[in-house]
Amino acid sequence: MLDRVFSPVSLGPLHLDHRIIMGSMHLNREDEPLALAAFYAERAAAGAGLIVTGGAAVNRAGAGGPNYLLINEPEAAARVSPMLSAVHDAGGRLALQLFHAGRYAREGTYGLRPAAPSEVYSGFSRTLPRALTPKQIEDTLADFAAGAAAARALGFDAVEIMGSEGYLINQFASPLTNLRQDRWGGDPQRRQAFPLAVLQAVRDAVGPGYPVIYRTSGADFVAGSSSRGESAALAVALAREGADAVNIGIGWHESRVPSVQGMVPHGRWMAIAGEIRAALAAAGVPVPVIAGNRINSLEHAERALAGGHADLVSMARPFLADPEIVAKTRRGESNLVNTCIACNEACIDRSLGTEPVSCLVNPRAGRETEFPLPLQPPRRPVSTPARVAVVGAGPAGMQAAATLALAGHPVDLYEQDSYIGGQFRLAGKVPGKADFLQTIRYFTHELARLGVRVLTGAAPEAAQLAGYSHLVLATGVRPRTVRLPGTGLLPVLDYRQAFADPAPLGRRVVIVGAGGIAVDLARLLADPGVAGGPRDVTILRRGARIGQGIGPSTRWAVLQDIRAAGVRTLAGTTPLDVTPLGLRVRNLDGTTALLPADAVVLAAGQVPYNPLRFQRDARGMPGTVIGGALDASGLNAVRAFEQGLAAGTAVARHLARQKPEDGPRLKSSRAPLP
Known part of the structure; x- marks a missing residue:
């Protein structure tokens, strides 16, 4: 039973008949209004009661890339009107996310140097931003207000202020990126000033009867940034100042703590949202708390709600994988839900660049106009369909x-x-x-x-x-076959054989190849829970890049994971021959070495x-x-x-x-x- 998921809830004046929100996703399709309309409408028709758009930049300096909607520019109305009409016709609601990238913006987008609270270099955008002057801060607040007013005038049902994941508002809240000593920084209280001023500007622009959601950070996971207590205190202040709900974000793009990758257990970060929910209740401002990250089924959402961690659950990528996730689950057809596998390959990885976002397991996502359902009818009747x-x-x-x-x-x-x-x-x-x-x-x-x-x-x-x-x-x-002299002196298997039965491999395994399959095999063999594990695993490749082909949002986390498990990664290494003691290799400097092994596994490509x-x-x-x-x-x-x-x-x-x-x-x- 999913009694909590399918119970009504209100975000200020906005009433919803269930507690699943389709969270914000930048789609890199903002120049395709009809494609966006079809994408959102299909999900609204299938039960996504409230959909939050991808970030709409409040000015050009705040755009996260060339495909971001600029809500305060003249062409915005034409771009959003089709999606608004389509979602409302399908019975859904649409909230516009007000966005400013801050130091995560890129100068190459519009030729503007990114703006931030202070001049603190960003490893994510590889940029040293300019520090906003007091006048520029006031102008930015006016841009947030104008964006909110435009959203209401255009017919959006709510706005969400993007204040997490290391973007501009989050940068003002953090001691790591806000080094100011004026009214906008200097201590935790003054670092709340800009986030609260954005809320006030937006509330003044839309009035008291319009829903305002505030996405704020629950944990930055960056050394030297805000403490969990400071993040909770900001959420309480936002609720006191008029936010109708707080949506709890997790981690920065610069964080080395995995937050959205498949290796993160389901519901891993719900307790952080639960801490903030408890803090809100203790302060006497129990506005609804929205939480997400690694919730990919309504059954997981039900457990999060039952545990008291949140009042609503935001699911973004799961709506890419299956637009009907709510409708199918409501009908008792969870077995027909195409589940998000958190691979990030066609969604997050693309959203960080310029390629249109889709979904690995649902390649129709974002291309509903190209691949409509049902398919176009035959030009002439066919009595017996071709087999x-x-x-x-x-x-x-x-x-x-x-x-x-x-x-x-x-x-x-x-x-x-x-x-x-x-x-x-x-x-x-x-x-x-x-x-x-x-x-x-x-x-x-x-x-x-x-x-x-x-x-x-x-x-x-x-x-x-x-x-x-x-x-x-x-x-x-x-x-792909790799011919190694000496094969037979030790077991030499291909990766399919190793995956099928790791037990006979012995304790020491050398994997020839270091692409995605080799890295996955290394993760498996180094796991203590696998038969015969954990093992002493080495992966090698002739090239310079370990994990070639793994998406950028996942590669760093996976390599961090296998190295922590003791896997040796050797780049610039050429296999020479198998000996009774292991695999002899040539290093980049021309020297040779013996890698002790009980078995050698070939994972050097495919044919x-x-x-x-x-x-x-x-x-x-x-x-x-x-x-x-x-x-x-x-x-x-x-x-x-x-x-x-x-x-x-x-x-x-x-x-x-x-x-x-x-x-x-x-x-x-x-x-x-x-």
Whole structure:
């Protein structure tokens, strides 16, 4: 039962029928008003009662990048009107987040030197900001007020003031970045002055009857910054001065404490929000507390609410993964929720740059106009939909099969292993990546719902596939072979074998390769809970970068994690040969060394695996090759899911334009059809 989640709550004058908020996400799509409208509307229609937009910069100096909405500029109305209309038509509410990046802004965006309380260098933006003058502070307060007034005039249902995660307001509150000795800084009380002045300016602009949410930091996780007590005291002051709710943020971009990565346990930071909620109650200002970070299901949200940590739960990335997370859960269909796996690859990592945000496990996210549901109807009626075979049930194949079935085509999904999921099965074994198995759970139930016939333990020959109107070949990859003299003197395995059964590897393991798979394997083998663990693990690569290919918001945390577990990471190191005592290598300086080992594991890349290629070509069978089977270079799960969606959509539309008897003469293609 989710009695607390589905109970009503009020944020000042704003009444909501449940306690899940869709939190703010910068999408890098602010120049695509119709795409934003479709994105938000789909989520509003599926039960996201209150949606907070990505940050809307109150002036150009405060923009976090070139794709931020500038709420106080003339074109803002045209950009937000479609999303407002779409969300309201769908029965949802939309809050505008008022944003200023401060020292996290980049000079290259508008040619403006970033502004901050003091000249303190930012390692995140690699910028030394200018210190705001008293006049510039007053101007910035006026910009916040103008942005709030514009939001109300345009029809937004609330505003949220962004005062956490190390942005401008948070910088004023912190002794690390606020070195001022005037009325805006110098002691904890005066460091509250700017955050409170922003609230006052916004409240004066919108009036007493308009909801104002304040996102404030619960813990900065940066040495020398505000204490937890100071953060709680600021939250109390904000509530006293008229905030209708406080939304508790966690960590700065410069923090070395993981806060949003998959390795962070579910609900890890809820207790911090709970401390602030208790402080508010003790001070006699019990405004609602909103909390989030690593809550990816409504069941987790229910536990957080039941524990007294918050009054509402903010979920951002989970709404990327599944726009219907609220509706499905309310219907008792949690097994059909496409769960956020906190990989950050297509969302946070992209939001920190300029690439449009989407979702690894839901590549439609942000592209609802490009891939509308349901798919476009056939140009001419087709009495019997064409049957399609998808061979390979890894990420690309699962997504292609689901897309084709959703378009109305009967689909047979073949998988030579005894289970679906491909390399997600391996990832799900890694400490901190168990949520990857939730993706397999989702597709298991979704494919069944869509009527896909899943045939595991099946590796069909071309002759068995001759009757299909189209083949989608998603047979994936195999580990790249590395020929090492002396193989046989010690066990030498590939990474698939090591993941499948770590027990026989012995205590000392050397992994050749140091990309994402090698790092994941090192995390697994160094874990005391794995059979035979913990182990003495070394990973090496010829190149200079350990963890190549891991996204920027995750790589540092993962490397920090494995090094803390004792894993040795050797860059600029070339494997030479295997000896009875270990692996002999050449270092960057030309010297050789012996790395003691009981086993050597090869994780030095992947190659396409497409056993049906020549058979299919010889028979002239219509088909599309996707994922690793098409190209293993730079392969990642983002690309695999995207190709599954694109190919499934293209094939479905192509087949819909054919008469039934035209199917066997379709063009054969190695890439998604045009």
